[in-house]
Amino acid sequence: MKWRKKAKVFFTALVFIIATVVAGCSNKESSSDSGGKVELTFMFSGQPQEQTAYKNVVKKFEEKHPNVKVNVVVTTGDQYATKLKAAIAGRKIPDVFYFNPGELRAYVNSNILLDITKYVESSKDVNLNDIWEKGINKYRFDGEKVGQGSIYGLPKDLGPFALGYNKTMFEKTGIPLPDKDKPYTWEEFIEVCKKLTRDTNGDGKLDQWGTGLNATWTLQAFVWSNGADWIDESKTKVTVDDPKFIEALQFFADMQNKYKVTPSIAEAQTLDTYQRWLRGQLGFFPVGPWDLAAFDKQIKFEYDLIPWPAGSTGKPATWVGSLGIGVSSMTKHPKEAVELALYLSADPEGQKALVDQRVQLPNSVKVAKEWAKDPSIKPENKQEFLDIINDYGRSFPTEFTYNGEWYDEFYRNLQPVLDGKMTAEEYVKKAKPKMQKLLDQAIEQEKQASKK
């Protein structure tokens, strides 16, 4: 009797397995045997609104190209890197996929990305000249330098990182609004921040600050506008011990510790400066095109964009981010894959949908100009975004190197400087040799990789 029961369990399990295996197998069959259609896999990650927008673009693409079916694979931001790398290691690279421009060199050297120059230039659907030149250049590589040469990817978007200010707060405090064309000097900036940092309801605690900046994303604005950089022109030498760099880094730390125009030490590093900005507690805060949707919903005050404060060069500086859309070098259908990539990057309807979702600015130069002029779209000074792209925006240092380990090293032990426990000068002297070693290793790795 017990035997029978055990046998039943055993056979049920057996049935289960068989069912699963069959289900798994039949799924595979149906996906690869679709009657002569070209099948492409497109992998990306994005916020829900972006996902909807891209899925619609894909549908439109399929309508225009009825012999192509696109399998869309979406993951979340933090899982994406793992998944992509696993796929590459397992030689199951998606036909079209997002990638970080910092990985361009590595992928090209290892023959992961397809050279799409000739397909792109001969495309009938999309005009290359209409896409931001700087955007395309991010994905050019001639084997030695990034920014020139063959095209290995198209920009999903360009994300200029501008500086925003809380107009309502300025008006309430009675300070003249910043000039949208002339950047503050660092001294002027501190003066204004000091005026903004106060206790507005008289309870003895500060509840409003000049700003609260995260070094990972905003130190660049100060370093670059002071005429310094993490790395040199040849992209092989670390230059963080340049006196101008030290000056910028020290100024940044001083905002919190010396001038005291930011929330306290621990608070500045959490998500909370972002939350504080949303609640109108900060005078200045960075704004990227991807923030617009969230700001629309959650910000109750008036805000606008201005150039970043300028250091000794007198000119502002900041970074322009991007994600690339690449085509796998192993794709069986290069022509269709590139078409899809072009659609995702430049198709006007798709672009419009994304821009309407308030998560990016248009990839097309023409459309962007009109978008910037439109006064009904907030914020008013969207032209600042375009100025950054056209004029004073730069790429992250890691976009020029094989990997970003040397750069991560800089930030890894930076906290004591930001807390005022170590001077900038002491820190860079310690960090530079470590960073240089990692950069040398990366260069060496690249040499090995391109030998094949």
Added chain:
Amino acid sequence: MEVVLNKKTKVNVMSEKKRNSLINSILFVFLSVGAIFMIAPLLWMVSTSLKDKQDVFALPPKWIPETIHFNKYIEIWEKGPLLSGIINSLTVAITVTVVGTFTSSLAAFAFAKLRFPGKNKIFLLLLTSMMIPYPVVMIPQFIMFSSIEWTDTLLPLIVPGLFGNIMMIFFLRQYLNSVPDSIIEAAKIDGCSYFQIYYKIILPLIRPAIAAQLILWFMGIWNDYLAPIIYLNSPEKQTLQLVIANFNATYAIQSDYPLIMAASVVALLPMIIVFVIFQKQIIESIAISGIKG
């Protein structure tokens, strides 16, 4: 003298009882305080799932939301493939645990009771698989599975488990070590085949131990997160934890914590139910065996 002795013992017994209940009461208080610590984060999870988005960040934080919103529990089914996530997780977990228990217990029987050369060495070798961190085998396994086109199916999550689980084998072996060999010898003399010995004698005997390990294994699979990330692409194929993790990353930017918490609560429930049902079995099993080294 006897009377005095009796009186003395009686008095001792009485105060001992009193002492016992006093200690018990103190312990009860401590246990309750501890229980609050244990369960506080999870109560917070439930409380947050019922809040309005803005209330989540309120300072000072509120435990009981002013208005209770149950809508999140409805939303989670729509905003992500939660149902298919549960079904997928169940498919993997049940298949693996049922078949894997069979293979594991069979092997444990052999290791504990049968004689064959190399027994201990082989067992130790299998044990080492516990000491190899997952990232080490992750990529080569992926290369293996993708070359046979098993990506985006549940197969890479199911098939390896069917071959047995070393923790379970370990545990069952210990358990069986305390079962006297004589029973088996007797069965052999009666003419039972080894398989019959397994079915008729061993399996019923180790049922409680199996229950204990099965729960743990089920739980491990239910909560597994790393393997599903790299193998499963399509939302319909994803397992539950992955669906929830996707809630977190996508919706954290929009700060929709109530949604994430609601999904997490739902993910938790089946495990709690299973545990409540099986907890007696688990305790009994270990009690009867006493894990002997």
Added chain:
Amino acid sequence: MEEKITQKSSLYRKEKIYAYIFISAPVIGFVIFTLFPALYSLYGAFTDWNGLGQMNFIGLENFKELFKDEYFYKSMYNTIFMMIGIPIGVVLSLLLALALNRGVPGTNVFRVIYYIPVISSIAAISILWQWAYNGDYGLVNQFLSVFGIKGPNWLQNVHTVKPALIIMAVWKGLGYTMLLYLAALQSVPKTFYEAAKLDGANAFQTFWYITLPMVKPVTFFIVVTSIIGGAQIFTEINVMTPTGGPEFSSASVVWYIWQKAFGNFQLGYASAMAVVLGIFIFIVTYIQFKLNERSTFDMD
């Protein structure tokens, strides 16, 4: 305990064959799914494998680099530091089990409550605790403020991030170890305790000379498996401190391996690290087994 079988009887042969059949499944599974991949990675440790198709033999280069790598040592330190939670957990859970064993009212309810953290998904728990440790509105600091203590920003502060993770790990594992101890306690024959009482032993002596030795096998199992598991801690770190913690103070070895492999295209180096970690775990486990052998006594 290998028995030397001198007679190769047909009965023995049959037993042997059946035994091999019975263990065939796990062994095959082990070979295919563990051994081969591990060997592949082992080979990878001696190459410049970058996950993108390049894998050239470079001998001991990775290992030489590894021994000069200060972050490797830091991550080892972090990992071992966080194992402090193991003895804490063992002691706490034993005390809990002792308490519950007395038949305190509500035992069943307590058992379930203490076990709930164990069965919760590690990803969900990590998210929850990450939030609980938030410097401004987190649960932990809320609680401390009741006593007038201003809690630090736990996960961002170099000095508090590891203790924070340890607390969470102990919290999560308590129920499981408590349950094991509870069962072990219930299997101690009552006669032992009665005899001890007759001999005039007080509570502490009873505990030290009877209870503790009787649950030693469970303690052994828990410590061995906890160390093996603790050496491989990863998910909690990755979710709660995705950048390895302030100044790398919460990065575990497996986390660092993951970073190297998936962040920087250095799978060869990562494999080398995994090999070293594996050897470390093996040695520690082996030592534990040897120590246990020496002090085991048999009561049957």
